[in-house]
Amino acid sequence: MTKFARSLRRAFLPALLLLCLLPAASFASADLPEYIRIGLKYGSTAVEYCDLRSESGFLIADFDQDEGFSEVLPLPAYKRVRITAENGCLVLRDESGVLLSADLGNNCILAYDYEDGGALGVAGGNYRGGIRCRIESSGRLTVINCLLLDEYVYGILNNEMSYTYPAEALKAQAVCARSFAACNLGRHSSYGFDICTTSHCQLYRGLDSERDNCTAAVDATHGEFLCVSGEPVPAYYATNSGGHTSNAEDVWGSPISYLRAKEDPYSPSFNWSYMVSREELQTRLESAGYSIGSLRTLEVTDRTDYGAVQALRMEGSSGTATLKKDNIRTVLGPNSVKSLFFTVAGEKEDQSEAYFALLTKKASEAVSQEYRLAAGKDIRTAALWFLQDCAREACDELDYSGPEPASGSFITFSGHGFGHGLGMSQQGAKAMAEQGFDYAEILEFYYTGAEVLACE
Numbered sequence: 001m002t003k004f005a006r007s008l009r010r011a012f013l014p015a016l017l018l019l020c021l022l023p024a025a026s027f028a029s030a031d032l033p034e035y036i037r038i039g040l041k042y043g044s045t046a047v048e049y050c051d052l053r054s055e056s057g058f059l060i061a062d063f064d065q066d067e068g069f070s071e072v073l074p075l076p077a078y079k080r081v082r083i084t085a086e087n088g089c090l091v092l093r094d095e096s097g098v099l100l101s102a103d104l105g106n107n108c109i110l111a112y113d114y115e116d117g118g119a120l121g122v123a124g125g126n127y128r129g130g131i132r133c134r135i136e137s138s139g140r141l142t143v144i145n146c147l148l149l150d151e152y153v154y155g156i157l158n159n160e161m162s163y164t165y166p167a168e169a170l171k172a173q174a175v176c177a178r179s180f181a182a183c184n185l186g187r188h189s190s191y192g193f194d195i196c197t198t199s200h201c202q203l204y205r206g207l208d209s210e211r212d213n214c215t216a217a218v219d220a221t222h223g224e225f226l227c228v229s230g231e232p233v234p235a236y237y238a239t240n241s242g243g244h245t246s247n248a249e250d251v252w253g254s255p256i257s258y259l260r261a262k263e264d265p266y267s268p269s270f271n272w273s274y275m276v277s278r279e280e281l282q283t284r285l286e287s288a289g290y291s292i293g294s295l296r297t298l299e300v301t302d303r304t305d306y307g308a309v310q311a312l313r314m315e316g317s318s319g320t321a322t323l324k325k326d327n328i329r330t331v332l333g334p335n336s337v338k339s340l341f342f343t344v345a346g347e348k349e350d351q352s353e354a355y356f357a358l359l360t361k362k363a364s365e366a367v368s369q370e371y372r373l374a375a376g377k378d379i380r381t382a383a384l385w386f387l388q389d390c391a392r393e394a395c396d397e398l399d400y401s402g403p404e405p406a407s408g409s410f411i412t413f414s415g416h417g418f419g420h421g422l423g424m425s426q427q428g429a430k431a432m433a434e435q436g437f438d439y440a441e442i443l444e445f446y447y448t449g450a451e452v453l454a455c456e
């Protein structure tokens, strides 16, 4: 897989004629392997032993990331086997404990009918391809799923984007997922695999999470990658841009040519608010190494011209801390502070009507839920705290500098968008697909200067 040609994504004659006149764009970096290694269990989730199930029996095979599987030993008579570590070797036994292999080494175990799509039952799920284990220094086992790159993408697509999305959005997501994986090979090489199954890499759940229209989207874009200057790039994506994508340097600190801020008229509006007690915020700050004592004020001190928060300054009883860019969400919780497009109640320029409107709207549920919860279901205390918060906000607006508000008071972040805001907005991709854009147009909109190239 070394050469890339322009995608045949629009399979009509003029494009084909044009294609014949164009030189094939070549792919100059290292070869992409056909197969990928996914870490199902490792580190803190590593296992004592690995049980495998297959109704068709098993196969022990040598595995190579370019060549795939080559049979070493067929075991069609067995339905369940177990891999354990014994004296530093990986040992395979049947369910009665009879030894089948004294040293599996780097070999994979496959379902006997894997070539016909037979999957292995392992770790509570079903997986295509093969399973190999590795003994960690703790003596426990890393469990690795080795399979074709596109089979991997089958098993992530519905986890990263709902299978109910239109076909062109799913195709865009398939190209993103494949490109991200191809550019992150070896990310977990210290554990002997490429990609993990969590949102650290991409959410992979194997065969059980596959859906027919996701599989169709993967097949329809087989071999296609998001490329810049003829080379695949990791296609970062997020749920909702909030109406404006971000520059990579405004989120992570360093510029990336194809991750540029632009207005996004397609991403539907997504508003959020996050109400949190000062104690909870202090706890989060302390666990991230910021010990500033009792939290007094939060203030946004820097924003991009398109509104993404660049610096959040916090003053406490024994120090100050300034969180910058995406570290704000990392420290405070990316599912709580859902984007960098936010205001904080208490921030002077944002003592706005919007906040008070929000408070009014939230008042009944706030008193009955968050406040009541924090007050140990004592509704009178809850109501008192709520009123104290309202009073504190009013005082802040008047630039009042009296005593500190009572402990137990809450801070509200209000914002729009969900995710880091880099690259494709998944909800925007859905809207574009519904408006008739194809997946290449969706990707070229969200990734400045990028194009979809097919691997020959």
Ligand SMILES: [Zn+2]
Residues within 6 Å of the ligand: 187, 188, 195, 196, 197, 198, 200, 201, 202
């Ligand atoms: Zn990972």
